Amino acid sequence: MRESSVHVPRGLYLITPATDSLSALQSAVLPVYAQAVLIQLRCKSPDAQLRKAQAEWLRMLTLEHGIPFIVNDDIELAFAVRADGVHLGREDGAIETARRTLGAEAMIGASCYNDFALAEAAWQRGANYVAFGAVFGSPTKPQAPRASLDLFKQARAAGMHSVAIGGITPETIDKVVEAGADLAAVISGIYAAADSAIAAAHCAAAFETH
Known part of the structure; x- marks a missing residue:
């Protein structure tokens, strides 16, 4: 495996829901955050003040509880709030730029969709996961291409840390863990559940039994 000082944990990767206020984010996250080994702020609002307020609150929460904190898409916001890293999609900036801005200890993730060649390229460029x-039909991104479970087996064989995302629920999470995913990123599978705390606990437990 490629040498890196950045530790990528194994378990539930909690992604924040889209909310239009700080208080709404707090209400959603507080019942479930303790089950996560990694938390990502995903805020698509055009309101820069809201994005920063949510990022600052999550940074404080995660520091207090020792959970690594990742910002989605926004390298500069990650730097501003001293996040532990950033997650980049195809249009969100270069891995090399994120590394220069955030430093050698930052955790940098890359969306690779259903393309293993894209994952190999991201890994070689310095992505940590x-x-x-x-993986399954996703209410968050209903038009997203589907990714095969075989991708996680390939990633593990190549020494890469991998994250499964898309349609993961307490009912489906066992499949991605069994396939070899190190992390399962969950949004609506937790927040849309009748009891989000129970759903989060179930997702976290899947990594303890496989």
Whole structure:
């Protein structure tokens, strides 16, 4: 495996839901955050003040509880709030730029969709984990291409850390863990559940039994 000082944990990767206020984010996250080994702020609002307020609150929460904190898409926001890293999609900036801005200890993730060649390229460029998805039908991104479970087996064989995302719920998470995913990123599978805390606990437990 490629040498790196960045530790990528194994378990539930909690992605924040889209909310239009800080209080709404807090209400969604507080019942479930303790089950996560990694938390990502995913805020698509054009309101820069809202994005920063949410990022600052999550940075404080994750520091207090020792959970690594990742910002989605925005390298500069990640730098501003001293996040532990950033997650980049195809249009969100270069891995090399993120590394120069955030430093050698930052955790940098890359969306690789359903393309293993894209994952190999991201890994060689310095990504700490590669994300494949949507693994299942996703209400967050209903048009996303589907990613095969075989991608996680390939990633593990190549020594890469991998993240499964897209349509993962307490009912489907066992499949991605068994396939070899190191992390399962969950959004609606937790927040849309009748009891989000129970759903989060179930998702976290899947990594303890496989």
